[in-house]
Amino acid sequence: MINFVKIILIFSLMASPCNSLELYGKFAQGGLITGKVDKKIDLYVDNKKIKISDKGYFVFGIPRDQTNEIVIVTKKNKKEIKKLIKKIQIRKFKIQRIDGLPKRKVSPTAEDMKKIRSEGKLISKAKNINSNLNYFFDSFIRPAKGITTGVYGSQRILNGKPRRPHYGIDIAAPKGTSVLSSNSGRVILSERNLFFTGGTVIIDHGHGLISIYSHLEKTFVKKNQLVKKGEIIATVGSTGRSTGPHLDFRLYCNNVPVDPDLVISLN
Known part of the structure; x- marks a missing residue:
């Protein structure tokens, strides 16, 4: 079990204090690392150049299956x-079995697949946004009150059939429960009825970090709208592939799914 504690690592790179590197987060599978560096410095993580803001802020995610050192x-x-x-701290992920889903939601028809592919392009575009917003460096809050019934990284078995791991957390709550924006940002997608995720809102927090809110009953925001942390953006529902009212909350950093519990625990 990971001890969800904020870790601050400050490394001196040179004698001059302006060249220090600050790292915040958990170096674990599914972790999110934010930091600050002299904006004149170039930063590389596993040979990939990391975007740095005009104030020196940056962010990167650690994949669920990362085992090599960073x-x-x-x-x-x-x-x-x-x-x-x-x-990297290696984690042991759970196996979660979910039964009672409509057959089409597990084994879609050919017609369903057309809709799924079309919607997939919308979501893929959102996951690959890399704006200059700086909200990613602010703390994140839990977006809804309720019991956690699904955790990040768990291997999903749906109606007895193995599927991809779950990349978010599920928060069970009555229909109509308020869903809050976990951080400030810009709405880049607001849809009422996607095949798998039903009512869905995606918010851009900058530098490739986005939050996704799924299975919503009602949505109160529109594309390109700016929202503040804690603002009500929707209500809990059971739309899409769902067996009951809950919020599926996810975070992606440059298309890498990271663990919301690890990020929220840094507060």
């Missing part, structure tokens, strides 16, 4: 300054 390199004028190697 290599963090800072450079200035293309010259390496410092290399950090971080071990």
Whole structure:
């Protein structure tokens, strides 16, 4: 069991304090790392250049199945300054069986697949947005009151058939329960009836970090609308592939699904 504690790692890269690197988060499977660095520094994580804001803020996610150490390199004028190697905490994920789903929601028809592919393009576009918003560096809150009935990373077996892992947390609550924006940002998708996720809202928090709210009964926001952290954006429902009222809440960082519980626990 992971101890959900905020970890602050501050590494001195050079004698000058302006070249320090700050890292916040849990280096574990599904973790989200935010940080700050001198904006004149280039930052690479596993050889991938990380976007840095005009104030020096950045963010990156750790995949569910990451087992190798993460290599963090800072450079200035293309010259390496410092290399950090971080071990990843390996987690043991649950197996969750869900029965009683409509057959079409587990084994879609050919006609259903047309709708699914069309909707998949919308969601894929949202997952690949990389805006200059800086809300990602702010803390996240739990978006609804209720009992957690599904956790991140669990292997799903639907109507007896193995499916992909669950990449969010499920919060069970009565229909009509308020759903809050977990952080400030811009709405990039607001749909009432997607095949799998039903009523769905996606919010961009900047630098590739988005939040997804699914199975909603009602939605109160529109695409391109700016919302504040804690603002009511929808109500809990049981739309899409669902066996009862609940909110499926997910976070993606540059298309990497990260664990909302790990992120919220940093508060």
